[in-house]
Amino acid sequence: MELFLQRLFDGLSQGSVYSLIALGLVIIYRGTGHLNFAQGEMALFCTYVVYQCGEWGIPLGIALPIGMLVGFVMGATVEVTLIRPIAKKSQFAVFIVTLGLFQFLNWLDGAIWKDQPLPNSGVGSSQQSFPSLFPNKPDDFVNVFGAAIKIQSIGVFALVIVLTGLLFLLFNRTKLGLSMNAVASNAESAKLVGIRTNLVLMMSWGIAAAIGALGGVVFAGINSNVNLGLMFSVFIYASAAATLGGFDSPGGAVLGGLIIGVIENMAAGYSDEWIGQELKVGVALVVILVVLLVKPSGLFGTAKVERV
Amino acid sequence: MSILHARQLSAGYGPVTVLHDIELVVEEGEIVVILGANGAGKTTTMRAVSGTIPRQGSVELNGHDITKLSPDAIVRQGVAQVPQGRGTFPELSVHDNLRAGAITRHDGSAAVAADMERWYGQFPRLAERKDQRAGSLSGGEQQMLAIARALMSRPKLLLCDEPSLGLAPLITQELFAVIERLNKEEGLSVLLVEQNANLAMHMASRVYLLETGRIVAEGSAEELSADDTIRKAYLGF
Secondary structure, rough: HHHHHHHHHHHHHHHHHHHHHHHHHHHHHHHOOOOOOOOOHHHHHHHHHHHHHHHOOHHHHHHHHHHHHHHHHHHHHHHHHHHHHHHHHHHHHHHHHHHHHHHHHHHHHHHHOOOOOOHHHHHHOOOOOOOOOOOOOOOOOOEOOOEEEEEHHHHHHHHHHHHHHHHHHHHHHOOHHHHHHHHHHHHHHHHHOOOOOHHHHHHHHHHHHHHHHHHHHHHHHHOOOOOOOHHHHHHHHHHHHHHHOOOOOOHHHHHHHHHHHHHHHHHHOOOOEEEOOHHHHHHHHHHHHHHHHHHHOOOOOOOOOOOO | OEEEEEEEEEEEEEOOEEEEEEEEEEEOOOOEEEEEEOOHHHHHHHHHOOOOOOEEEEEEOOOOOOOOOOHHHHHOEEEEEEOOOOOOOOOEEEEHHHHHHHOOOOHHHHHHHHHHHHHHHHHHHHHHOOOEEEEHHHHHHHHHHHHHHHHHOOOOEEEOOOOOOOOOHHHHHHHHHHHHHHHHHHEEEEEEEEEOOHOOOOOOEEEEEEEOOOEEEEOHHHHHHOOHHHHHHHOOO
16 A cells, blocks of 8 residues: 555656646647647756756756746747748648757757766766755655655645646636637637737747746656756657647646556556566557557547537 | 728739739728629638738728738737638637637726627527537537627628528528628628628628629619629529
């Protein structure tokens, strides 16, 4: 029982990171119908920025908003300068562009911060470990039914729940959210009711990248360092989460992320012999496969309805 | 001053020009109907006015040049369009479709809510289906929704592209009655494109006849139906 609860909470906090990246994927997909392959790497760049701020002595409370702002600006800029002009010519080309961006950003991170986990005292980092949003010293546990649950796990999980609530309000109570929903549903008609669709798409990419930045920082905090490969598997899990939840459903993305996180941890924990740590990425692919076969629109995605 | 004045308006798709140098005027409080056969360029005219396709010539709204404006900016100037094929937001609820229609307004949520109640009163079917997704409505209901949504922006000029398309005659009559009432009671100016000549002629202040992208006749409904050749060729009676 204790072990189960521990794995459950570990899964939920891991899954929270997938949820954050998946949210970004879904927000972009709803707006423009594109799968942003660079979502994880955009988040990674911002995570490095937060590390760098820490090196300059800026506390996390300020560094995190800076990182998210960098993410927002990067996302918005990418949409305006790369995605928009290319989508006009070919939708398929956008897919290649986001792949290229994935490569470019990873190369850029490597060029600036070198290929090593940071912070690293060997290269003169002043920080001991990547700053965590929540207490994560070895004795920061709470006792839940006899299981020792990390305060960090609970904090990360709570953070995602709060963020989901805020996004729910954004999508259902604000004009920007209504515009985003309208553009997702029918971009041509959105223009005909006076919605500035270009602005909406730019904002969507910005918000997606900012949420991704938050995900990257949280994950580096759990991981206690940032490195070039940090987001590779996260991106795969996040894609599985978005597929599971439904690619056009933000709530589904969050739930999908949490489910994938828990499945991953349970599978690796309980069947150590034949799944273990090495094969657990495979679990995500199995989930994608099963969802696509059984319910292609995902748990909460909308199958197109149209009466003619 | 006319509410809409298009001069030497040409437009088309890629290398193909569909509309050739037409001049179009809608005076304040008029219902102007553009009649024409399939492929005459009626929808293209609408798109050229609303700015959704590239166009040459000039379009003035209340004397202001709107030729260079983007479609969404033109809507914010007070021109609402009911596109052909309805163009509702299928995944959004009926209620959210109407909210989206009011997105350009800045006169407060109370005024928007009051208008919404008004159109629900006008179209009770929409009120019954308020929380249903627009995509699940019948064709007639979607057309009503498209019109109600356009009216939510409190337009000065309403562009309607073949509202009767695919609708039962009775529902078309109902729709036209609503448009006519709005025109009479609130002075809403309307530019309407139709194939269904008989119904549209009844409420038209003036009629343009469009043939292969050119205006071939113009006048009041009485004048046009008095002309034998036109009556036989276009009105079919």
